[in-house]
Amino acid sequence: MIATFLIQDGVTNGAIYALLGLALVLLFSVTRVIFIPQGEFVAYGALTLALLDGGKVPATISLLVCFGAIAFLFDLWSMRRGADARTFLRSVALNLVLPGAIYGITVMLAPLGLPSVAKALLTILIITPMGAYVYRIAYRPLADASVLVLLIASVGVHLAMMGLGLVFFGAEGLRANPLADDNFNIGSLMVSAQSLCIYGATITIIIGLYLFFERTLLGKALRATAVNRLGARLVGVRTHLTGVTAFTLAAAIGAVSGVLIGPITTIYYDTGFLIGLKGFVAAIIGGLASFPITAIAAIGVGLVESFSSFFASSYKEVIVFGLIIPVLIWLSLSHGFHEEE
Amino acid sequence: MKNRFFAGMAPVAALSLSLFASSALADVTIGVTISSTGPGAALGIPLKNSVELWPTEVGGEKLKVIVLDDAGDPSIATTNARRFVNDDKVDVMVGSALTPASIAVAGVAAESNTPHLGCSPVPPNISKGKWTFIMPQDAGLIAKNLFAKMKADGVKTVGYIGFSDSYGDLWMGQFKAIGEQYGLKVIADERYARPDTSVSGQVLKLVAARPDAVFVGASGTGAALPQIGLRERGFTGKIYQTHGAVTFDFLRIAGKAADNTIFASGPAMAPEALPDTAETKPEGMAYVTAYEKKFGPGTRTQFGPHINDAMAILKKAIPIALKKAKPGTPEFRAALRDAIETGGPFAASQGVFNFKADDHLGLDDRAVVLFTAKNGKFEITK
Numbered sequence: 129m130i131a132t133f134l135i136q137d138g139v140t141n142g143a144i145y146a147l148l149g150l151a152l153v154l155l156f157s158v159t160r161v162i163f164i165p166q167g168e169f170v171a172y173g174a175l176t177l178a179l180l181d182g183g184k185v186p187a188t189i190s191l192l193v194c195f196g197a198i199a200f201l202f203d204l205w206s207m208r209r210g211a212d213a214r215t216f217l218r219s220v221a222l223n224l225v226l227p228g229a230i231y232g233i234t235v236m237l238a239p240l241g242l243p244s245v246a247k248a249l250l251t252i253l254i255i256t257p258m259g260a261y262v263y264r265i266a267y268r269p270l271a272d273a274s275v276l277v278l279l280i281a282s283v284g285v286h287l288a289m290m291g292l293g294l295v296f297f298g299a300e301g302l303r304a305n306p307l308a309d310d311n312f313n314i315g316s317l318m319v320s321a322q323s324l325c326i327y328g329a330t331i332t333i334i335i336g337l338y339l340f341f342e343r344t345l346l347g348k349a350l351r352a353t354a355v356n357r358l359g360a361r362l363v364g365v366r367t368h369l370t371g372v373t374a375f376t377l378a379a380a381i382g383a384v385s386g387v388l389i390g391p392i393t394t395i396y397y398d399t400g401f402l403i404g405l406k407g408f409v410a411a412i413i414g415g416l417a418s419f420p421i422t423a424i425a426a427i428g429v430g431l432v433e434s435f436s437s438f439f440a441s442s443y444k445e446v447i448v449f450g451l452i453i454p455v456l457i458w459l460s461l462s463h464g465f466h467e468e469e
Numbered sequence: 470m471k472n473r474f475f476a477g478m479a480p481v482a483a484l485s486l487s488l489f490a491s492s493a494l495a496d497v498t499i500g501v502t503i504s505s506t507g508p509g510a511a512l513g514i515p516l517k518n519s520v521e522l523w524p525t526e527v528g529g530e531k532l533k534v535i536v537l538d539d540a541g542d543p544s545i546a547t548t549n550a551r552r553f554v555n556d557d558k559v560d561v562m563v564g565s566a567l568t569p570a571s572i573a574v575a576g577v578a579a580e581s582n583t584p585h586l587g588c589s590p591v592p593p594n595i596s597k598g599k600w601t602f603i604m605p606q607d608a609g610l611i612a613k614n615l616f617a618k619m620k621a622d623g624v625k626t627v628g629y630i631g632f633s634d635s636y637g638d639l640w641m642g643q644f645k646a647i648g649e650q651y652g653l654k655v656i657a658d659e660r661y662a663r664p665d666t667s668v669s670g671q672v673l674k675l676v677a678a679r680p681d682a683v684f685v686g687a688s689g690t691g692a693a694l695p696q697i698g699l700r701e702r703g704f705t706g707k708i709y710q711t712h713g714a715v716t717f718d719f720l721r722i723a724g725k726a727a728d729n730t731i732f733a734s735g736p737a738m739a740p741e742a743l744p745d746t747a748e749t750k751p752e753g754m755a756y757v758t759a760y761e762k763k764f765g766p767g768t769r770t771q772f773g774p775h776i777n778d779a780m781a782i783l784k785k786a787i788p789i790a791l792k793k794a795k796p797g798t799p800e801f802r803a804a805l806r807d808a809i810e811t812g813g814p815f816a817a818s819q820g821v822f823n824f825k826a827d828d829h830l831g832l833d834d835r836a837v838v839l840f841t842a843k844n845g846k847f848e849i850t851k
Contacts, residue, residue: 130673137669144666291506299510300718301690393666394690394722398508402664437670442633442660 142430143330148407149422151378157354158374164282167404168289173386174395178302187296195261196227259379293397304390496533500553502564507540509567515773528788546570550577575601588775604775612643616651624682628675631686633660640686663691672698688713693723700726727842735819737774753818778817
C-alpha cells in the first residue's frame with residue numbers, strides 16, 4: 129500500500145527529471161555545453177504560470193524583452209563590418225519584434241482569467257525564446273571553446289539567471305493551480321489528473337524528440353553536428369542554426385517541465401538548480417549521450433528519492449547524489465581514459 | 470624624481486586621512502550585514518527593508534549606517550564584519566538573518582570587542598558571548614509555550630518533520646531536552662529540504678505512525694509543503710508550526726490546508742490584537758504602520774521587527790554610552806556594550822528585552838503569542 133504511493137510519487141518526479149535529463153543530453157551532444165541553468169527555465173516556467181494564475185502580468189516578459197534587446201546588440205556588434213539588409217531584418221524580427229509581440233499578447237491576456245491550458249501555453253511561449261537569446265548572448269561567441277570553458281560559462285549563466293529570478297519573482301515561493309483538478313481511483317491507488325498530465329507530456333516529448341531526430345532534415349543536421357562539428361560544417365550544415373535550435377528546444381522542454389511541476393509543489397526562484405541537478409544525475413548515467421538510458425535512469429532517480437525519503441529522510445540527498453559515484457567509476461573503467469578534447 | 474613626488478604627496482595624504490577620520494568620529498557608525506540574496510533572502514529582504522525605517526540620528530549624534538549583503542554565507546559574513554571593524558571602525562554590528570552567518574559575525578565581534586546584535590537564533594555557546602546580544606526569540610522560549618499548548622490540547626505522541634539543517638535540528642533538540650516535562654513523546658522524526666519537490670515519503674511515514682499531532686520545524690513557505698501533504702493524505706490531528714512559518718505567504722500557499730493549525734509567533738505580527746496594556750504594543754504598532762505604509766499592506770513579517778528592535782535598544786543605549794566616551798573609540802564600544810547589558814528593560818516590538826551578564830537573550834513569555842489559522846487569517850489563541 130505504502131509502496132504503491134511511493135512508486136507513484138517517484139515516477140511522477142522521475143518523469144520531470146527525465147525531461148530535464150533529455151534536454152541536458154540534447155544540448156551536450158549538439159553543442160558540448162553542460163547546461164547547468166536548465167533548471168532555471170523550469171523555475172521561470174513554474175513561477176510565470178503561478179503569476180498568471182494570480183491574474184498578474186509576469187515579470188518574465190520584461191526579462192524576455194531585455195534578453196532580446198541584448199541579443200540584438202550582440203548581432204549589431206557582429207554586423208559592424210557591414211551586413212546585408214536581410215540579416216539585419218531577420219535580427220530585428222527575431223530579437224525585437226518577437227519579444228515585443230509576446231509582451232503585448234501577455235499584457236492583453238493576463239488579466240482576462242484564461243483557462244488553465246491557455247495559461248500553460250502562454251507560459252511556454254514566454255520562456256521558449258529565452259533559450260535562443262541565452263545561446264546568442266552567452267554561448268555563440270564561445271562556440272569553438274573547450275568543454276571546460278563552456279561549463280564555466282554555464283555556471284555564470286546559472287548565477288545570473290538565478291539572481292534575475294530573485295529580482296523578478298521575489299524570495300518567497302509560489303504555487304500554481306493544477307491544469308486539471310480531478311482525482312481518479314484505480315483500485316486503492318489515487319491518481320491525480322496532474323500526474324497523468326506529467327506522464328503524458330513526458331512520453332509525448334520523448335516520441336517527439338525521436339521523430340524530430342529521425343525524420344526531419346533539421347533533426348538530422350543536429351545529429352550530424354553532434355557526431356562531428358567540422359564535418360557537418362563541411363557538408364553545409366549551419367552549426368549556429370543547430371545551436372539555436374537545440375537551445376530553443378531545451379528552453380521549451382524546461383518551460384513544459386515548469387508548467388507540469390508548478391502545481392504539485394512550491395517553487396522558489398532557486399529551486400530549479402536542485403531539480404536540474406537530479407536531471408543531471410540521470411544524464412550522467414546515460415553517459416550524456418543516450419536518450420533512452422537517461423529517461424529510464426531519471427525514473428530510477430525519482431524512485432530512489434521517494435523510497436529514501438521514506439526510509440531515511442535525513443540522508444535522501446546523500447543517497448540520490450551518491451548514485452553518481454559508482455556510475456562514474458564504471459564509465460571511466462569501461463571506456464578507459466580519454467584526454468580532454 | 471618619482472620619490473620626491475611621493476614624499477611631497479605623503480603629508481597631503483596623511484592630512485586628508487585625518488580629516489576623514491575626524492569627520493567619521495562625530496557619527497555613530499552601524500554596520501549591518503544581511504542575507505538579502507541567496508537561500509536566506511526571504512528572511513533577509515524584510516530585514517533590509519526595515520533598516521530603511523531607522524531614524525537618521527540618535528541622542529543628537531548622526532547615524533552612519535552601512536548595509537552589506539552576505540548571501541547567507543558565513544565566509545562572506547566574516548569578510549563583511551572584518552570590513553566593518555577594520556575599515557569603517559563601526560561602533561556596533563547588526564546581523565545576520567541566518568544562523569551560520571550570525572555565528573560568523575559573533576566571532577569577529579568577540580575578537581574585536583565590538584557590540585553585536587544578532588538577528589537570527591544562535592546556539593547557546595554563541596549567545597553566551599560577551600559582545601553578542603540576540604534579538605529573535607530563542608527556540609527554548611518558543612518551544613516552552615508551544616509544548617504547554619500541546620499538553621493543554623491533550624497531545625501525547627508527536628510526529629516531527631523538519632528541515633534537514635540546523636533549523637530542523639534545533640526543534641528536535643528541544644523535544645529531547647524538555648519534551649518529557651510536558652508528557653510529549655516523539656514517535657517519528659522526518660526531515661526534508663526546502664527546495665524538495667515532494668515530501669510524500671515522509672508524510673506517509675508520519676501518517677502511518679499515527680501520532681496525536683504533528684510538529685513542523687521549518688520556516689517560511691517551505692513549512693507549507695508538509696502541511697499540505699499531511700492534509701492531502703488525510704491526517705486529521707492537530708499540526709503545530711514554529712514562529713519561522715508565520716508569514717502571509719504561508720497562508721497563501723497552504724490555503725485551506727492551513728486551517729486550525731497552531732503557530733507560535735512574536736507579538737509584532739499582530740500588534741493590533743494585543744491589549745492596550747501590553748508593553749510591546751506601542752513599538753509594534755509604530756513599526757507595522759511605518760513598514761506597511763512604505764512597502765504596502767500585508768507585507769509585515771516575523772523577521773523585519775528584529776531590526777526595529779535592535780534600533781529600539783540602541784536608541785536607549787547610545788545616549789547612555791555617549792556620556793562616557795566619544796563614538797569611534799574602543800571606550801565607546803565598551804560603554805555601549807555595558808549600556809545594552811545593564812540599561813534594560815527595553816520595550817520593543819517582539820518582546821521586552823532585559824539582558825543580564827549571564828543572559829544575552831533577554832526575553833520572557835511576553836515575547837510569545839499563539840495564533841490559530843482560520844480562513845486565511847491568523848487569530849490570537851489563548
